[in-house]
Amino acid sequence: MKKNFYKYLSIFAILFVVSCSTRKDAFLNRSFHSVTAKYNILYNGQVAFDQGIQELYATYKDDYWKRLPIERLEVSELAIPGVEISGGNSSAAFEKSEEKAVKAVQKHSMNISGKEKNKQIDDAFLLLGKSRYYSQRFVPALEAFNYIILNYPNADLINETKIWQAKSYLRLQNEELALITLQRILQREALVDDKKIIESVHTAAAMVYTVMDSTPQVVHHLKQATLTDYDKEQTARNTFILGQIYREQNHIDSSNVAFQKVIDMKRVPYRYRIHAEIEIAKNLSNDTDTEVLIATLNKLIADRENRPYLDELHYHTGLVHQKLGRIDLAEEHFVASVHAIGAQQFQQGLSYEALGNIQFDKANYVEAGSYYDSVLQIPQDRNTKRIRRLDRKRKSLDEVIYFESIANVTDSILGVVAMSKEEQVIYFQEYIDWLKAEEAAAQQQIENTGFGSLNDANNDFGGDGKWYFYNSQIVGFGQQEFYQVWGNRPLEDNWRLSDKSVLIPGDENVNNLEVLAIEDAKKYDLETYLERIPTDKSEIDSIGSVRNEAYYKLGLIYKEQFKQFDIASYNFEDLLSFNPEEKYILPTKFHLYQIYLELNPIKADKFKTDIVSNYPESKYTQLILNPDELIDEDDASSPENIYKNVYYAYQEGNFEEVITKSEEAIIKYKDQEIVPKFELLRAYAIGKRDGVAAFREALVYVAFKYSNTEEGKKATEVIETINKL
Numbered sequence: 001m002k003k004n005f006y007k008y009l010s011i012f013a014i015l016f017v018v019s020c021s022t023r024k025d026a027f028l029n030r031s032f033h034s035v036t037a038k039y040n041i042l043y044n045g046q047v048a049f050d051q052g053i054q055e056l057y058a059t060y061k062d063d064y065w066k067r068l069p070i071e072r073l074e075v076s077e078l079a080i081p082g083v084e085i086s087g088g089n090s091s092a093a094f095e096k097s098e099e100k101a102v103k104a105v106q107k108h109s110m111n112i113s114g115k116e117k118n119k120q121i122d123d124a125f126l127l128l129g130k131s132r133y134y135s136q137r138f139v140p141a142l143e144a145f146n147y148i149i150l151n152y153p154n155a156d157l158i159n160e161t162k163i164w165q166a167k168s169y170l171r172l173q174n175e176e177l178a179l180i181t182l183q184r185i186l187q188r189e190a191l192v193d194d195k196k197i198i199e200s201v202h203t204a205a206a207m208v209y210t211v212m213d214s215t216p217q218v219v220h221h222l223k224q225a226t227l228t229d230y231d232k233e234q235t236a237r238n239t240f241i242l243g244q245i246y247r248e249q250n251h252i253d254s255s256n257v258a259f260q261k262v263i264d265m266k267r268v269p270y271r272y273r274i275h276a277e278i279e280i281a282k283n284l285s286n287d288t289d290t291e292v293l294i295a296t297l298n299k300l301i302a303d304r305e306n307r308p309y310l311d312e313l314h315y316h317t318g319l320v321h322q323k324l325g326r327i328d329l330a331e332e333h334f335v336a337s338v339h340a341i342g343a344q345q346f347q348q349g350l351s352y353e354a355l356g357n358i359q360f361d362k363a364n365y366v367e368a369g370s371y372y373d374s375v376l377q378i379p380q381d382r383n384t385k386r387i388r389r390l391d392r393k394r395k396s397l398d399e400v401i402y403f404e405s406i407a408n409v410t411d412s413i414l415g416v417v418a419m420s421k422e423e424q425v426i427y428f429q430e431y432i433d434w435l436k437a438e439e440a441a442a443q444q445q446i447e448n449t450g451f452g453s454l455n456d457a458n459n460d461f462g463g464d465g466k467w468y469f470y471n472s473q474i475v476g477f478g479q480q481e482f483y484q485v486w487g488n489r490p491l492e493d494n495w496r497l498s499d500k501s502v503l504i505p506g507d508e509n510v511n512n513l514e515v516l517a518i519e520d521a522k523k524y525d526l527e528t529y530l531e532r533i534p535t536d537k538s539e540i541d542s543i544g545s546v547r548n549e550a551y552y553k554l555g556l557i558y559k560e561q562f563k564q565f566d567i568a569s570y571n572f573e574d575l576l577s578f579n580p581e582e583k584y585i586l587p588t589k590f591h592l593y594q595i596y597l598e599l600n601p602i603k604a605d606k607f608k609t610d611i612v613s614n615y616p617e618s619k620y621t622q623l624i625l626n627p628d629e630l631i632d633e634d635d636a637s638s639p640e641n642i643y644k645n646v647y648y649a650y651q652e653g654n655f656e657e658v659i660t661k662s663e664e665a666i667i668k669y670k671d672q673e674i675v676p677k678f679e680l681l682r683a684y685a686i687g688k689r690d691g692v693a694a695f696r697e698a699l700v701y702v703a704f705k706y707s708n709t710e711e712g713k714k715a716t717e718v719i720e721t722i723n724k725l
Contacts, residue, residue, distance in 0.1 A: 018347040043101025045127050052093030056134060064312075065346065067244045068237065072223075075136060075171060094131045101128035122152040126161055133168060142168040159185055159197045163204050170208055179208050195228040203234060219245055243279055249538050252283050259283075261649045274300070274309050281316035284323060286462070294320050310336070311343035315351050322354070331358060353390060360393075363564045364403050367418045369397040392716055396707035400557050403550040410547035416533055417540055428529040435523060544578070551575040552584050555591060561708050565595045586611070587670075590620040639665070639674045650685055658685035676702070676711035683715065696722050 041099050084305045099123045129144030145165040148155065155161070162181055169178035185197070202225035209217035222238045222245075229235050235535045243258030262268070262276035277300060277322050281293060295315040300306050306313060318333030323536070336341065337351040356371030372394040380387065416424060522528040534540050551571050558568035572588045580588075589607050596604035642665055649657045662682035666675055687695025699715040699722075706712035 041100050041103050041122055045097045048093045048100060049097035049127060049131060052091050052131070052134060054057055055091055055093060062271075063346075068241050068249070070203060070210065070238065070241060071135070072237075091135075094135045098128055098131040098135075099101070101125070101131065110689075122155040122157055122161075125152075126157055129161075129164055129168075133164065133171075136171075138168050138171045142172065148724060156268040159188075159194070160200065163197070163200050167204055167207070170204075170211065175208050175211050179212075182208065188699055195230040199225050199230045199234065203238060206238070215249075217247060232265070232268050233272075234264050236265050236272040239265075239393075240276060240279075240380050243276070247279075247283060250287055252287075252335075255283055256280055270305070274306060278309070278312050278316060281320070284316075284320060287359065290320055290324055308342055310340040311347045311351070312337075314340060314349060315354070318351075318354060322358075327358060331355065334358075344475050345378045346380065349378045349380065363558075363562065363567055365397050365400045365562070369394060369401045372397070385671055388720070392707075395704060395716075396561070398704050400554065400562075403554045403557070406550040407547060407554060410543050410550065413534065413543055414540070414547065424530060424533060425526065426432070430528055431529075432526060545581065548575060548578055548580040551578070552580075552588065555588070559591060559595060565598055569595050569599065586615055586618060586620060590623075593624065639669050639672060643674060643681075646681060650681060653688075655685040655689045657664070658682065659689070676706040676709045679706065680711040680715060691721060 057072055060074060062068055062072070102429050118623060125144050125148045129148075132138075132141035132144060142165065145161050145168060148161045149158065149165065152158065162185055162450045166178040166181040169175075169181065182201055185201050186205070202221040206218050206221040206225065209215075209221065219242065222242050225238050226242070239258055239262050243262070246252075246255035246258060258439070259279045260274040263273050265273070281297060284290075284293070287367075294317065299314055300315065301310065301313050313624070314318065314333040314337035316329040318337065321332035321333065334351045334354045338348050338355070345350075352371045352374040356368045356375070359365075361366035372390060375390060376387070376394060382388075382391075416427065419427060464652065534543065552575055555568045555571035555575065558564040558571065569592060572592050575584060575588055576592075589611055593604055593607035593611065596602075596607065608624055611618070611624060615621055624668045642661075646658055646661045646665065659682055662678045662685070665678045666682070669675055669678075683698035683702050686698045696719060699719050702715040703712050703719060707716070
């Protein structure tokens with residue numbers, strides 16, 4: 001028995017040694033190398049390749065606000081013809097699959113008399129090419145595919161290889177050659193029953209036509225690709241892209257049909273189905289059954305499986321409510337979108353913008369500006385049309401936000417000054433009590449969670465001796481609370497200020513107004529607050545002057561820039577009640593006269609009588625009595641002729657004279673329509689005299705102060721041009 005065992009073992013050893021040869025074209029040799037390559041090396045290589053694909057897809061993030069790319073591969077800009085890059089999508093898995101493919105060729109290739117006898121070697125080269133393709137090494141990948149086509153023209157994988165060859169051509173920016181290759185495959189009658197190849201070649205053709213910007217051909221090939229339904233995920237993606245293209249073409253019904261097909265598909269990634277629901281919401285139109293849509297969106301929001309998509313679901317639900325005029329409900333959903341856990345920054349930006357637009361429409365410009373600030377602080381391409389438009393809109397709010405803050409501060413200070421000593425003590429003591437209550441509530445919240453004391457950095461929560469800020473849950477609570485209060489703020493000095501631009505030039509009184517923060521150590525000390533109350537009459541008068549100017553400018557801004565006559569009238573009426581300086585009284589009454597012509601003719605008559613009776617020689621009286629009378633163009637002292645003379649001085653290069661006379665005219669013709677012209681001309685003269693930096697600063701002032709005029713818009717355009725230099 002033992003002898004027979006050794007006998008058979010010897011025979012097996014001899015056969016094994018003989019079959020190891022790659023130079024003998026024998027059945028045993030071919031079988032050995034084919035089986036070993038397929039079930040050992042190539043099997044492990046394919047496993048590694050599949051792992052690499054899973055890793056690639058797991059890290060790839062689709063931007064559903066744009067048309068999806070047909071292939072889920074983010075190609076680096078450095079992946080250009082003839083250039084090898086490091087990194088890219090290369091991973092250890094793709095490197096291992098490439099290594100296994102090379103090993104299969106080196107160990108088991110049987111190239112005898114110029115012909116390959118091992119049928120697995122073409123599979124090895126295909127795996128090699130695909131591994132290189134996904135590593136964004138397209139030139140070496142093309143070499144591998146070309147080798148198969150040249151040496152294995154009758155291989156079973158020849159059509160698949162040619163498709164990969166065409167995709168490599170496409171990535172190497174040779175769309176014409178890629179298209180020729182794919183068209184040749186499509187002309188073969190043998191493809192009729194090969195669903196995999198039919199789907200792959202039509203999908204690749206759609207990729208080529210996408211680059212060539214031939215949308216009708218893209219639609220045709222995507223539709224053909226979806227007929228086979230071989231690759232469930234790619235079919236869902238192709239159908240989804242069809243829905244997006246139909247929307248671009250304004251074929252909303254066809255778009256909804258395509259997205260509904262995706263929703264009805266089985267065994268496809270859930271991300272396609274949920275985003276198809278969202279895409280149908282994006283197709284909101286006058287023909288949409290909004291109540292059905294809202295019911296669908298609310299059901300999706302209530303589904304716990306959709307928590308990663310709550311930012312998008314709430315946003316689109318808010319848009320539907322906004323379309324129906326349910327502004328309060330819309331705001332609730334936009335806020336929920338902003339604060340959804342895991343909300344994407346771009347989506348947060350859209351929700352902040354929607355909230356800002358709502359506040360803007362309500363004339364709550366300070367709140368609107370805060371929301372717009374949150375949008376603009378999100379990292380994104382600043383050169384898009386949407387962001388440029390939003391940036392201009394935000395800048396138009398700078399003045400109103402600035403003067404509202406000045407009005408609020410001065411009102412508070414003067415309100416405290418007007419109190420008796422006893423009232424001041426009660427006022428600040430109530431504030432101190434409120435501070436203590438707030439801190440106690442925060443401390444209690446921390447203790448209720450079981451994570452220790454605010455003041456005990458070594459407190460043990462849960463027995464591990466870690467400080468409570470090391471707990472991810474508490475940190476998460478804090479982050480959400482911070483975003484609710486402050487929005488997105490960069491990590492920098494003075495982060496509380498949403499706009500750190502310089503104060504508006506010329507407002508010297510405002511620049512001198514200073515409000516000092518109270519140190520933490522003294523925030524509960526009553527005397528600290530009391531001793532800061534202004535008592536000097538000149539100081540109080542100065543604060544009053546600042547307040548009066550703020551109210552006057554707010555009235556002008558609301559009246560001229562935003563056409564909010566109600567709000568403008570409140571500011572002007574309040575200003576008159578403050579017993580302001582003489583320089584404000586007549587202009588304020590005139591502006592109220594113009595406002596009440598629109599709102600209340602009886603009040604308009606009252607102000608008309610006041611101005612005409614008490615200021616008969618003023619220009620305002622002339623404007624009231626003769627509103628249609630044109631200024632004599634031949635009058636050398638007319639604003640128009642003054643402007644012409646200053647402009648001629650600019651053309652002659654007398655920039656100092658231009659600046660001086662423009663400043664005189666700005667003061668002389670205050671509140672008249674010609675003032676922005678002088679301001680812009682002055683800015684140009686400053687630029688000629690002092691250089692680009694001074695020019696830009698002067699333009700910024702014109703753009704801010706006169707944003708709704710032609711001169712303000714021109715200043716904005718020039719600023720954008722300067723910024724690109």
